[in-house]
Amino acid sequence: MISNSEEIKDATQITDILGDFITLKKKGVNYTACCPFHTEKTPSFMVNPAKGSYKCFGCGKSGDAIEFLKEHEAMSYAEALTYIAGHYNITVQSNESDTRYSDAEKHRDGIFATLKWAQDYFFKNLPKNAPALEYLQKRELDKAIGIFGIGYSISGNDLLNSAHTAGYSDNLLLSAGLI
Ligand SMILES: [Zn+2]
Incomplete structure (x- = not known):
């Protein structure tokens, strides 16, 4: 706290x-x-x-x-x-004795980091996938790609394998709802 x-x-x-x-x-x-x-x-x-x-x-x-x-x-x-x-450049002082709280907060931060990684992963997949890119261009959504960070999900286990390579645990991926 x-x-x-x-x-x-x-x-x-x-x-x-x-x-x-x-x-x-x-x-x-x-x-x-x-x-x-x-x-x-x-x-x-x-x-x-x-x-x-x-x-x-x-x-x-x-x-x-x-x-x-x-x-x-x-x-x-x-x-x-x-x-x-x-x-306001105020240093946040926290009450160290409340460890249950910080564990929950740590888990939450982990989920956010995982989602941020996944967002980046999907975004980087899009340019490598010509049909998906063409589809978005046909619908005149080119600008939206950058603004909203639209990405592409490769079928199969690519997300899971990439996440493991990047060091994200199954527990975090599950908590984040990615797998
Ligand atoms: Zn209002």
């Missing part, structure tokens, strides 16, 4: 954190933006720096900087605090 969470929360300026992901426009004492949680053309997403909160009058989403990171970036509470701490 993070033991200096209060220090991190006290340092948090909501506009600093949300500003990393969305474009905020000053409006009086508040800020507005197009809501990142639903599609809209006129801004109904309001940020109140004094309260450290946001609220969308279109879809109803609301919260603080931590809630935003959890919802928008799919971060855990600890990840959100760590992200914010990094923003």
Whole structure:
């Protein structure tokens, strides 16, 4: 567990954190933006720096900087605090005695690393596979390949064999849902 969470929360300026992901426009004492949680053309997403909160009058989403990171970036509470701490050069202090927590967190990090590897693996397969590439070009999805990291899955055990070569365990591959 993070033991200096209060220090991190006290340092948090909501506009600093949300500003990393969305474009905020000053409006009086508040800020507005197009809501990142639903599609809209006129801004109904309001940020109140004094309260450290946001609220969308279109879809109803609301919260603080931590809630935003959890919802928008799919971060855990600890990840959100760590992200914010990094923003203000605060060193995260953790409570070492809570080992059960860090084991779970380690496993979670392992899954993310495995998925990141797999994403890269699929992406690198695509240029080697002419029919798949031609199919995407025919559907005018060339640009989407780079933007979304579209990849190609080779049939058979290629993923499994490549993962083993790269040093990823069956346990991690299973947990990540890749096999
Ligand atoms: Zn919204």
